[in-house]
Amino acid sequence: MTTETRHDEVRRWLAGVGTIAAAVNAPVELPALLDLIARTACELTGYEAAGVLLADDAEHALVISGAHGLTTEYVARVNAEHTIELGSGPLSSGPSSRAFRTAEPVAISDLAADPSFDPWAGLAREHGYRAIVAVPLLVGSRPAGTVNCYRTGVHHFGPDEIDLLKTLANQAGIALETARLRDRERRTIDDLEQLNQSLTAQHRLLEQAEQIHRELTAVALRAGGVQAVADALARLLARPVLVADPAGQPLANAQHRGVLLDPAPIATAGDTAEEATSPLRDSTTGELMTAPVVLGDELVARLWIAGRVSGLGPLDRRAVEHAAVVCGLELLRQRTALEVEWRLRGDVLSDLLGGGDSAGLGARAESLGHDLTRPHSVLVVKADRPGGQVQQGAGPSDVRRLLGIAQVTADGSGPRPLVTSWGDYVVVLWPEGRPGPRAADAAEAIRQAAQRALGGGTASAVVGRCCIALSDYASAFRIARGALELAQLRGRTNRTSTVPDLGVYGLLLQLEDPRELVRFADGVLAPLHHYDERKDLSLVATLRTYLEQGMSTSRTAAALFVHPNTVGLRLRRIEELIGVRLADPGALLHVKAAFMAEDVTGSAWGSSSPAPDGGPLPGAARASASGVDRARGERGRKT
Known part of the structure; x- marks a missing residue:
């Protein structure tokens, strides 16, 4: 080459x-x-x-x-x-x-x-x-x-x-x-660039998280209230925010760019038991999302936010969670203050019903913002129990919810009504003779709101008489409470009633001294009560059911799940014990009146409640009240 x-x-x-x-x-x-x-x-x-x-x-x-x-x-x-x-x-x-x-x-x-x-x-x-x-x-x-x-x-x-x-x-x-x-x-450069972008994004997220924490913590520290929480969340999310109680009543409404959420569809949006405390989720009511505000295991409010959950970033969701916590703290703060106020009002009511010093009571009520020198109607509200089991107390959460509902109703009125509780009852002294809702309208508003707030439960309300003097309140409360217990006992629940609605029962409730009613009821029904106690039978329940079923032996047997012959034998034994013939209209009226007297004395005072004069009921009254309890228990067993 x-x-x-x-x-x-x-x-x-x-x-x-x-x-x-x-x-x-x-x-x-x-x-x-x-x-x-x-x-x-x-x-x-x-x-x-x-x-x-x-x-x-x-x-x-x-x-x-x-x-x-x-x-x-x-x-x-x-x-x-x-x-x-x-x-x-x-x-x-x-x-x-x-x-x-x-x-x-x-x-x-x-x-x-x-x-x-x-x-x-x-x-x-x-x-x-x-x-x-x-x-x-x-x-x-x-x-x-x-x-x-x-x-x-x-x-x-x-x-x-x-x-x-x-x-x-x-x-x-x-x-x-x-x-x-x-x-x-x-690849290293790409990784570094991605890391730099990630760090930049994380820095922005930290700044936003700090802003969320700073704004909502500031609201909590200054006790700005639920409205301040809603305003802060609306700014952070750039969306309108509404806070409503479990019944759908607005507690706060925050706008964004002049837009406010309409509370009307929210008030009618019902949650299932599972949805009530579920996390942030889309609502079935329009373009809305909702998140629970929970204290312990109790749902106390809901946040309603414009838009859908998919439109929120991770930090936005964190803001909603943080806002729900702060909102819960604000509601807890409000609840604590209200409970102290309710307790003070309860002390006033207790002394008012017990006949305390008039001058001192008026001054104490005035310090709480209530003028007892003007006429007030007595409203009594209580949660209904299944099957008319009025002897079972309402749960503390039910009483608290009813108190909150009554307070919201009262806050829109002036002069200021007195709202407090008495055992299982919510008591409202509603001022009369001024513009605004009447006592009956207020009681109906409370009852309807309770139906939404009690998670499927209901409540009954009774409007008592109007009180002019401080000495009128004890009897007005007793009569209204007895009317409510009688209404629940007779299955007339989830309604607003007045004492006249009860007819003869209402008249009997208005007797100041129950001793005559007790003696009359004992004179007729005591032999049956004593026989039931000795023989462990159900003559009282049989007779009461017989009267309720229009004196029909067959319907009574079906209601008590016994044979008609058994009912016939019991009725003959009843006639022997009380010395009357049930076919006699006069005797029948006599027995019916005894049962009504027994119901009234058991409902108005109960087995352990004091008589109007402050002393305990006589033994006959306690026996008749226990007779009512046995009758209720018998009917509970038959159902």
């Missing part, structure tokens, strides 16, 4: 190596670089095909990752069906595997004559390949893969030829290492 020819050869190889170096500096993506190495190998050596094989991450196999001249089918089938393995087995003895393990070139002049190539011989023959040389591709003195060159005819690879291929492979190794470093650097 002439000197000029050698110089041309050197320049050609240098140009090929330079092309690879330029591609690395460009930079070029790794698959394109590997294809370029394979093409350069073919161009510099005149081989028909070349491939660059790289070890997988676990170094279990070699994969053709770049190629020139090799068909797509050949590359796919080698990689998928005839994988070049680096461990042990029939697919790990080929030239590529040996070149990788020994870091030395492996050449096969005739593929058909070398058994180590048998797994790939058929595939190579289909595509016309007859000779191969595999040169290790070193990266930092460690094999990373091989450069394979193919000839379509039998070919002997000489030492000079292999040395040139090793030089090309070494340059390719440098290019591969540089490309990998560049890829790692690019």
